[in-house]
Amino acid sequence: MRSETTLEDLIGIEHTKLGFFRDVQEKIAEIRASNKELQARQRHIQAIFDGYTDIAVVVSLDLKIKSVNRVFHEVYKEPHPIGKNCYEVFRGCERPCSSCPVIAARESNEVCRELVIYPLPSGGKNRHFQLTASPLRTPEGKPGQILLLIRDVTLEHEYQARYYQAETMAAIGVLAAGVGHEINNPLTAISGFAEGLNRRLPKLEGRVEDAVLKDFDEYIAIILKECRRAREIVQSLLTFSRQKSSEFIAVDINPLIEETVRLLRHRLKDFPEGHIRLELDRSLPPVKGDPSRLKQVILNNVLNALDATATRGSITLRTYLMNKNWVAIAFEDTGCGIPAQYLGKLFEPFFTTKQVGSGIGIGLSTCHNIISDHGGVIVVCSQEGQGSTFLVRLPLPDQVDNAQL
Amino acid sequence: MDVRKFSIPEIIFGRGGLRYAGLCARRLGAEKVFLVSDPGVEKAGWVERLMSVLAGEKLNWVYFCNVVSNPRDYQVEAGADLYKLQGADVVIALGGGSPMDAAKGIALLASNGGLITDYEGANRIHRPLPPMLFIPTTAGSGSDVSQFCIITDMKRRVKMSIISRTLVPNISIIDPLILETKTENLIIASAVDALCHAIESYISKIASPFTESQSLKAIDLIVKNLKPAVENRSLENLEQLSIASTAAGMAFSNASLGMAHALAHSLGGIFDTLHGMVHPVLLPSVMRYNYRSCPEKTAVIGRILLGGRRRSEKSTAMAGIVRLEEFLHSFNVSVRLRDIVQNREMLPVLSRIAENDVCLLTNPRPVTWEDFLNVCREAW
Numbered sequence: 001m002r003s004e005t006t007l008e009d010l011i012g013i014e015h016t017k018l019g020f021f022r023d024v025q026e027k028i029a030e031i032r033a034s035n036k037e038l039q040a041r042q043r044h045i046q047a048i049f050d051g052y053t054d055i056a057v058v059v060s061l062d063l064k065i066k067s068v069n070r071v072f073h074e075v076y077k078e079p080h081p082i083g084k085n086c087y088e089v090f091r092g093c094e095r096p097c098s099s100c101p102v103i104a105a106r107e108s109n110e111v112c113r114e115l116v117i118y119p120l121p122s123g124g125k126n127r128h129f130q131l132t133a134s135p136l137r138t139p140e141g142k143p144g145q146i147l148l149l150i151r152d153v154t155l156e157h158e159y160q161a162r163y164y165q166a167e168t169m170a171a172i173g174v175l176a177a178g179v180g181h182e183i184n185n186p187l188t189a190i191s192g193f194a195e196g197l198n199r200r201l202p203k204l205e206g207r208v209e210d211a212v213l214k215d216f217d218e219y220i221a222i223i224l225k226e227c228r229r230a231r232e233i234v235q236s237l238l239t240f241s242r243q244k245s246s247e248f249i250a251v252d253i254n255p256l257i258e259e260t261v262r263l264l265r266h267r268l269k270d271f272p273e274g275h276i277r278l279e280l281d282r283s284l285p286p287v288k289g290d291p292s293r294l295k296q297v298i299l300n301n302v303l304n305a306l307d308a309t310a311t312r313g314s315i316t317l318r319t320y321l322m323n324k325n326w327v328a329i330a331f332e333d334t335g336c337g338i339p340a341q342y343l344g345k346l347f348e349p350f351f352t353t354k355q356v357g358s359g360i361g362i363g364l365s366t367c368h369n370i371i372s373d374h375g376g377v378i379v380v381c382s383q384e385g386q387g388s389t390f391l392v393r394l395p396l397p398d399q400v401d402n403a404q405l
Numbered sequence: 406m407d408v409r410k411f412s413i414p415e416i417i418f419g420r421g422g423l424r425y426a427g428l429c430a431r432r433l434g435a436e437k438v439f440l441v442s443d444p445g446v447e448k449a450g451w452v453e454r455l456m457s458v459l460a461g462e463k464l465n466w467v468y469f470c471n472v473v474s475n476p477r478d479y480q481v482e483a484g485a486d487l488y489k490l491q492g493a494d495v496v497i498a499l500g501g502g503s504p505m506d507a508a509k510g511i512a513l514l515a516s517n518g519g520l521i522t523d524y525e526g527a528n529r530i531h532r533p534l535p536p537m538l539f540i541p542t543t544a545g546s547g548s549d550v551s552q553f554c555i556i557t558d559m560k561r562r563v564k565m566s567i568i569s570r571t572l573v574p575n576i577s578i579i580d581p582l583i584l585e586t587k588t589e590n591l592i593i594a595s596a597v598d599a600l601c602h603a604i605e606s607y608i609s610k611i612a613s614p615f616t617e618s619q620s621l622k623a624i625d626l627i628v629k630n631l632k633p634a635v636e637n638r639s640l641e642n643l644e645q646l647s648i649a650s651t652a653a654g655m656a657f658s659n660a661s662l663g664m665a666h667a668l669a670h671s672l673g674g675i676f677d678t679l680h681g682m683v684h685p686v687l688l689p690s691v692m693r694y695n696y697r698s699c700p701e702k703t704a705v706i707g708r709i710l711l712g713g714r715r716r717s718e719k720s721t722a723m724a725g726i727v728r729l730e731e732f733l734h735s736f737n738v739s740v741r742l743r744d745i746v747q748n749r750e751m752l753p754v755l756s757r758i759a760e761n762d763v764c765l766l767t768n769p770r771p772v773t774w775e776d777f778l779n780v781c782r783e784a785w
Binding site: 004005006007009010011012013015016017018019020023 | 408409410412526527528530531532533534552568569570571573575610611659661763766767
């Protein structure tokens with residue numbers, strides 16, 4: 001027996017039957033505090049979720065959307081995505097998509113990635129989406145929900161393609177310059193000696209048979225002609241590969257176009273009157289550039305348009321101010337158009353649909369290089385059988401610095 | 406008078422009161438009751454009866470009956486483990502002092518943890534207990550209304566007193582009908598226990614008017630009703646005995662007890678003696694020892710026992726004690742200590758243990774172990 005028990009202990013005035021009231025109050029206070037903390041944590045998590053610059057969506061195992069972040073609402077029109085099927089909301093489909101990273105993640109319990117190309121349900125062009133599905137695991141380690149991150153990589157892919165093209169151009173430029181110079185020397189020798197032979201031909205008169213002499217005459221003429229042609233090809237190779245642009249000066253585009261069309265007078269004889277229509281904006285401000293190279297671009301595009309309208313259609317050349325920042329030159333034709341499968345390759349060097357001998361396929365890629373050097377853009381849009389439009393945009397002088405971005 | 410306190414549980418008293426057990430338990434928040442009883446009560450059919458009452462209230466229960474007289478520490482610990490394992494809530498005890506004290510110990514350990522020995526003494530419990538609903542079957546122990554819990558520490562062979570206001574049950578349901586199945590010996594033993602509660606609480610140092618009136622009422626009822634209850638077992642007499650037992654319980658829970666209980670606890674600890682067996686042996690000797698410190702009160706008791714006063718206060722008191730001895734003898738129970746403790750050499754050991762009992766605090770006359778030894782020798 002512990003000796004300290006006293007009479008006062010037995011009377012126990014200070015002691016009562018203990019109740020649960022205080023316990024309950026303490027529990028409630030505890031729960032309140034932890035609830036507050038949980039709410040703060042949830043806001044924190046939602047803030048992180050919303051902070052993603054990609055679309056982030058939590059999807060249940062049966063592909064129902066559980067929550068979405070802020071970016072979702074910026075991209076998709078659907079105001080109440082929660083509880084709907086992900087394939088309806090994202091693709092407007094009635095059943096799950098065939099290559100679904102969410103399903104893959106659900107089955108494999110691992111992070112799954114997929115690159116898909118589809119238009120937004122609200123319409124528009126095809127877009128490239130990088131999908132990343134990571135399982136949110138339950139305490140038992142099984143996938144409970146799937147976190148789906150959707151990144152629109154359309155622009156990145158475009159930049160990547162442009163970068164790739166620029167790289168290719170540069171490499172080919174070096175190659176073309178090398179080839180051009182190497183061929184120029186033997187060509188000069190061939191053509192020089194052919195000229196020499198030509199000059200000496202009269203001395204053979206009477207010494208050989210006339211028929212033989214006539215053959216010589218003809219052969220030498222062919223050699224010289226083909227040498228000229230070879231020189232032209234070499235020249236175009238060297239133009240293509242020219243790395244440094246010459247000093248830029250202020251250039252009025254409209255006179256350049258008119259001049260170019262005048263140059264082509266004798267080719268236009270085969271076409272009806274008014275085959276090329278000019279719709280030029282007379283108030284167009286000048287751009288900074290190399291007039292001779294810009295003229296080459298115009299010439300190249302007009303020649304292409306003439307080829308496209310050889311059997312039917314006409315050509316319109318328009319200039320106008322675009323978004324106040326750009327001078328635009330549109331080469332519109334209502335000719336044969338370009339098959340869709342070629343559209344992506346038009347500006348690649350040595351891509352041609354013309355017969356062997358009528359061009360080596362560096363016209364448009366040269367144009368592309370020249371326009372790029374000017375900080376501009378050249379794009380094409382075409383429908384087979386309906387015609388094509390090549391649009392060249394050149395920045396106004398104070399835009400040059402930003403245009404490269 | 407010094408500041409005193411009187412606290413008791415809600416008491417539901419009356420024939421057939423058992424049928425309210427389910428309702429009361431539900432009011433206390435029960436869904437899965439922890440039911441404590443013992444094989445004797447079970448055999449009399451009352452456990453089954455209570456279970457049907459609980460079932461009628463759509464309550465579940467866990468039944469625990471691993472209880473012997475003088476409940477042991479390990480039984481209480483096993484009960485608390487079962488309580489926690491089963492996720493029980495309200496504790497219901499149906500039985501005499503042993504199942505009720507065991508139930509208190511179980512409720513205590515289930516909610517406060519640790520070992521039962523951690524709580525030995527007064528006011529060592531710091532956390533609330535599960536709600537407790539007790540249904541006494543003996544009309545004696547008073548555990549259903551008291552703040553006491555007596556558990557045997559098997560290692561030391563000591564009956565520990567655990568005292569706390571939080572051990573007072575929430576509800577006590579006293580149904581005299583339950584007493585009808587009691588054996589004659591049990592009726593006598595529990596009534597004598599209640600009589601001893603009444604007398605010792607009356608002469609306690611911290612008795613108050615609120616406890617004294619309960620004590621005297623209990624003495625009066627027991628003296629008048631025990632004999633007829635044993636002879637004809639009429640429900641009326643049994644009912645009066647259970648009123649007496651409850652009154653005595655209210656008194657001793659608030660006023661505590663004295664040296665007779667101190668000795669009874671040491672006897673129970675060492676020899677596992679039935680608590681009710683001890684008092685016929687000790688009570689008269691204890692009263693004689695205490696007389697010097699409380700002559701008036703002893704005389705008041707004597708007047709009730711005798712049914713009137715004698716010439717003097719002292720003669721009334723002494724005649725009362727003699728009448729008490731005759732009264733106890735008339736029930737054919739052991740009246741000498743040698744019937745319980747065969748070996749006289751054990752008396753000093755008993756006395757030294759009793760000297761430390763918490764009940765001695767309120768004994769009107771100071772007691773040393775030698776005093777105990779003298780009382781024991783007188784009673785041997």
